[in-house]
Amino acid sequence: MYFQKVAACFLLFLVICSFSGCTEKDQYSNEMNSAGGSLAGESSEDENTDLNEQVYNATLKKTAILSLDNGYSLKVLEINKKEEFIRVSFRKDEQEYNTKKMLSGQSYDIKDQNNQNTVYSIHVDRILDNSFMVELTYTLKPAIFQEVTPVKTAPRNEVKTKIDMETVTRTYIWGYEDYEFSMECEYDKDAYKVYSQRSRNRDYSQFVTDSYDDEFISQITEQLEDMAHDANLGDEEIPYVAMMFVQSLPYISDSVSSGYDEYPRFPFETLYDGGGDCEDSSILLASLLYDMGYGVSLIELPGHMAVGVKGNNGISGSYYDYAGTKYYYLETTNSGWAVGEIPDDFTEAQAKIVPIYGGYPELNLKFSGDTLSDGYQTYVNLDIELENVGSAIAEDVVIYTTLETSTEGRIWDQLQSDTISSLNVEEGIEYSVSNLKVPAGERYRVRIMAWGTNTDPASVYSDWVVG
Incomplete structure (x- = not known):
């Protein structure tokens, strides 16, 4: 057997954000939609300024x-x-x-x-x-402590695109209250190609906390905060400016943009594409709010996804109670949805709450192989690929390979690897196993497991075959 580490190689991407500031729009109504309850009481300036953990x-x-x-x-x-x-x-x-x-x-x-x-x-x-x-x-984690309802009059939402040889420039235009915001970002095409090669076989939360998006997301949130301050909006309204920004992006289905029925995107990809479906916009908004220091979760529903945002008792509307924390529902796929307002199609649906608490390692296994037989024994040779698709370093990783019998709990042969002391984010291991044995004519399947001291176990199986 042998190990070979495969280091992930990511191109640096250039993101240039420029902002036209905010323009007051007289045609917007000042009337606010009520979500079914009163606003939280006024908070002092000191209470409103702490948006971090x-x-x-x-x-x-x-x-x-x-x-x-x-x-x-x-x-x-x-x-x-x-x-x-x-x-x-x-x-x-x-x-x-x-x-x-x-x-x-x-x-x-x-x-x-x-x-x-x-x-x-x-x-x-x-x-x-x-x-x-x-x-x-x-x-x-902080809670959102004041409810602000989006404008009743639909804002002008638009994404303008300029394509050059090496870059794509998107200009996003959206409204909040009586203001119109615009933001221009330039994306490197080569960086997008590198993202497109990354595995989609990872937990949804890993897309939110992806370490390769950290600097990019921080640039976006800093500019959203600056624009809100330029508009003389309070700190408590900054997350709502971000929410309206994401809600303004057009809905683009996975099958149209990628050719796959399910293809979750990293936040960089969603903004590069100028929009996405419900899971893409939910991942993007959760990433922005998490970077701002808010307690957030993803809400998985049958055929749909939304964001849950941690709020206090001053917010009215619908929420999910998870381990004592209230996550208020937030729809991300269209403008005008208030915090706590659930579309009718999902008011009775079973929901899975996935809180976002930070990065963690996640192992992903693939393998291929062949066999040789001398009439008495079948010899199984395997090439195994193990990758850390998480957002933190995996520690003390072990790969365990077996040939299982059809009797539960029994095996024909097995081999455990040496301990891999660490596996960085997006780093892979190529590992070969030779001459695992099974008697000729016997039924077996390959089972490969991997785990670390700080990871959940990962496993992969072959079909049942006869040696």
Whole structure:
């Protein structure tokens, strides 16, 4: 067997954003649509300016309970200065669901009671010399704290296109309240080609947190914030400017733009194409809001996708309660939808909520192979490709290859690889296995699994065949 690392090679893309600012439009109505409830009360300037993650500090003694968000809390069970650790009980609605030993100087992502998604993070800053107190820093996602309803009069939405030899320039025009915004972006064609070669076989959330889009998304959000400030809009209205921007993009089906029935796009691709379908616009808006520091989720519905945005009790409308967090529904495929307003077709539909908490590694396996037989044994040779399609480094990865019998739990042959210490984002491994054996004439199938210390397992199977 042998390993060969295949490094991902991505071209730098040039994005030039220029903005004409905002122009007041007298023809727009000042009347606001109500989503079925009153607006949140006015907030002070200080309350409106923090659009990033909420970071707090706390000094706790043994047995102290720290109340967090959405019914979550923690209790300090033990403080050990000599060995530099604390032991903590994690609680939801005053009921313990997990405990953990935490080392001084380390950071930890704390999952919900279902052990599925991260709800907050903790950094153990230091244990005081007397061993009676510990200093912590903990981070929460902010909630959208004011409801702003889109304009009743439909804005002028338009995407203008200029195509040169090496670049494509898009000018996006959209409206919010009494203002019209425009934004011009220049995209490199070669960068788009590189994106088109990337795997689509990854979790939807990976498209939102894709590390290759980070700088690009930050450029867009910074310009959206600047335009909102130029229009004398408050910080609390910036996410709504972003929402109206995404809602203004035209709907383009996957079959028209890519030739595939399902083809999720990275945010760069959606803006390069000048639009997309529901999953593309939802991924784009979730990426923008997440970069601004808001708590967001993807909402998967039968044949449809939308965004869930974390909000407080000041927002009216429909929401999904996931692990104690309210995610208000946001439609992304057309202008005029308010936060909490669900299309009639989906009011009774079963929804899957996928919170966006940050990047994580994700393994993807492919293989091909051939066989040789001497009449007594069949020898199986395999070429395996393993790629980290996630948005964080995969650590201590192992590949396990078996030839399974038709009796559950039994195998003809097996081989485990050496440990791969790390696999970077978009990095691949080519791995060969030779001469796995199965008796001639016996039924078998190939099963390959891969896992790391910080990844979920991935697996792939062949069809059943006779050796």
